Amino acid sequence: MKPAQNNAPYIAHPGGSDAAAGASSMTKERIVKDDGRYLIFYRFGCRFGKRSGDRAAEGADKAGLKEGRA
């Protein structure tokens, strides 16, 4: 079956303890350029690298992964 198309806004990724910082919602704005090509702005309600959840993200980098063998 064909995948169902998603209509924004949707999705919140809690990532680590990011939920405490407020889940981000994705929205998209579609425009048509002068030459007829479309362009979509995806926005997440935050500026990358600036929200408080990023410290949790860094923690997830370190704690969420283990290298090596079984």
Add this chain to the structure above:
Amino acid sequence: MSELRWNPVLGEWVVTATHRQERTYHPPKDYCPLCPTRPGAFPTEVPAEDYEIVVFENKFPSFRRNPPEPAVGGSELYPVRPAKGICEVVLYSPDHHGSLATSEVSQIACLVDVWADRYAELGSLDYIDYVLIFENKGEAVGVTLDHPHGQIYAFPYIPPKPAVELENAARHKAKTGRCLFCDILDAELKDGRRVVAANEDFVAVVPFFARYPYEVHILPRRHAASLPEFSAAERWNLAAILKVVLQKYDNLFGKPLPYIMVMHQAPTDGKQYDHYHFHIEFYPPNRTASKLKYLAGCESGAGTFINDTLPEEKAAELRSVPPVTDDAGGFDGVPKEGGREAR
């Protein structure tokens, strides 16, 4: 001119796209067409002073929504058809000097959401049978624009490599009743020598059958065929393991490692592909810090790859490269207590 020409010898389509010869080639840094449009500066592809993630139709596409009629007539021997499809560019960040490896996990998680959305939107079109999400990174693999970006090709057919994977996965399922990729993941985890990194939801390995010295595949532990099937927490963990693999790549030789990254997902032709298993494949061309692997006579002429290295040794090398993570991540699949939303 662009069209699909059928190769009856190999049984596959070739895309001719002569207009791509004119595409932008290593512009000066101040004239990057993928940066935001700054006040008073030249207009770039993005008519905004800032952005988070942007997707737009490629200016020099191999496939188009409204393709021209083929420039040559087809025949029974040589079928020809319009190159109908969509080619998109995905801008990861407004920062010209960034990369996926240097992005925050939160930023990569947003990108995973965008990839999932593009798969769903493009795959829902009646003329799109396969959505290929990929990134070419570095001059060594032919990148002509340095700005961090990836691409999406929405095909009007299932391309040859995924088609072979689907055939073999179906054959394995019919023979054993199990998913081929789940069996591969089990084998890699039991052996362990080729595992590079892992978290609750994803495992990165140099596969037993690696074609390139530093080839890495990322597989989800849970059987799922495409990105939209993953929960929010799984998407986060995909972003986390992507960052670790890419940081290891960049730390391997102390410089950004060129690579090709490709996502293999279920086709979108309306048929059932429950036997398929999402995964990401990385093909870095380097076999040492200064030597590249070339697709020479045996690879190009026979389709058989010669790997000059042992996957077990290369995986150990990648494991030892920072970030070398601690033992708290539940490598054995046991979820870490707290910190993540229950699924």
